[in-house]
Amino acid sequence: MLDVLGVLGVLIAVALWWSAYLLLFRGDRRRVRTGFALLLAVHASASLIAVLVFWGHPLGQLLLLVTGALGLIGALALGVTVVVGSVAVSRWESSLLGRLSSGLGGIALLVSPGAVVALAGTGTPLGLGTAIAAGTVAGHLGLAYLVFLGATVPYQLFPPHRESTGIIVLGSVLFDGRVPPLLRSRLDRAVAERERLLGLGIDPLLVPSGGKGDEHNPAESEAMASYLIEVAGVPADRVHAETESRTTEENLILSHRILDAAGHLGPYIITTSRYHAFRAALLARGLGFADEVIGGPTATSYLPTATLREFVITMAYRLRWVLATVPVTAALAVLLIRLLAPA
Numbered sequence: 001m002l003d004v005l006g007v008l009g010v011l012i013a014v015a016l017w018w019s020a021y022l023l024l025f026r027g028d029r030r031r032v033r034t035g036f037a038l039l040l041a042v043h044a045s046a047s048l049i050a051v052l053v054f055w056g057h058p059l060g061q062l063l064l065l066v067t068g069a070l071g072l073i074g075a076l077a078l079g080v081t082v083v084v085g086s087v088a089v090s091r092w093e094s095s096l097l098g099r100l101s102s103g104l105g106g107i108a109l110l111v112s113p114g115a116v117v118a119l120a121g122t123g124t125p126l127g128l129g130t131a132i133a134a135g136t137v138a139g140h141l142g143l144a145y146l147v148f149l150g151a152t153v154p155y156q157l158f159p160p161h162r163e164s165t166g167i168i169v170l171g172s173v174l175f176d177g178r179v180p181p182l183l184r185s186r187l188d189r190a191v192a193e194r195e196r197l198l199g200l201g202i203d204p205l206l207v208p209s210g211g212k213g214d215e216h217n218p219a220e221s222e223a224m225a226s227y228l229i230e231v232a233g234v235p236a237d238r239v240h241a242e243t244e245s246r247t248t249e250e251n252l253i254l255s256h257r258i259l260d261a262a263g264h265l266g267p268y269i270i271t272t273s274r275y276h277a278f279r280a281a282l283l284a285r286g287l288g289f290a291d292e293v294i295g296g297p298t299a300t301s302y303l304p305t306a307t308l309r310e311f312v313i314t315m316a317y318r319l320r321w322v323l324a325t326v327p328v329t330a331a332l333a334v335l336l337i338r339l340l341a342p343a
């Protein structure tokens with residue numbers, strides 16, 4: 001009877017969490033909580049499978065093991081991302097010491113599961129305490145990484161198709177005053193979106209956004225505007241460069257002012273790199289804009305480094321929640337290690 005009630009409870013959890021995720025995703029995907037809801041939905045689904053496969057085992061133990069498995073998967077995924085990123089990043093973007101320290105951190109995440117099991121297996125107070133500390137750190141980072149991926153990957157894979165009279169293109173660093181491939185993909189994505197809107201009878205104003213120019217190099221947006229007009233063939237009167245911004249927040253605020261002053265009404269479409277789309281959407285939401293963000297492709301060699309940076313910055317935005325949930329992860333680590341440790 002208890003087994004049947006347990007299965008029923010897990011079934012209800014599966015239905016509730018998948019419903020919550022779908023409602024959040026359809027309502028406003030520009031939230032980290034969508035990733036959290038997806039993680040809980042996956043946890044409930046995996047728990048249901050575990051209950052059916054290991055029928056007769058204590059439900060609490062199965063739920064705990066599924067949680068540990070997800071933390072393990074997240075820690076390994078984050079470790080691989082860190083190690084690959086430390087190898088792929090160029091010496092101009094990071095020092096040798098920075099690459100080495102990052103790589104060692106990734107390796108520590110990769111070996112942490114085995115280390116936790118080995119320490120717990122000693123059965124000594126020092127071994128168990130160290131295992132709990134290491135398991136808490138690795139598990140918390142792993143679960144946080146899964147929440148991040150659960151929020152950002154679906155946002156990238158299912159871009160919105162909004163109608164708008166304004167397209168904001170976020171800038172990035174120029175190379176010798178020229179548009180590099182990363183920035184070109186953002187511009188090409190904006191041009192493709194413009195063509196989609198033209199097919200709907202809308203001729204949008206494009207606002208390439210970015211300052212940081214000097215006496216030797218143009219502002220990012222000026223080089224971007226030249227590319228749009230001279231290479232992509234966008235009429236000059238449909239391009240208005242925003243040249244004063246220094247941050248993504250300023251990109252959005254100042255570009256909105258230009259579009260609003262030109263008589264356009266938001267919400268607008270923002271184009272950037274695909275890896276950056278979710279964080280840009282978070283910023284737009286935080287500023288009170290209803291804009292949606294779409295992204296251009298990113299070189300595979302650059303993706304691990306970019307993903308890691310987005311993860312760190314995004315979690316920094318929600319640092320109080322990351323820290324507030326550490327005790328929960330620690331409690332789960334204690335229970336899991338007590339379950340796995342020898343009697």
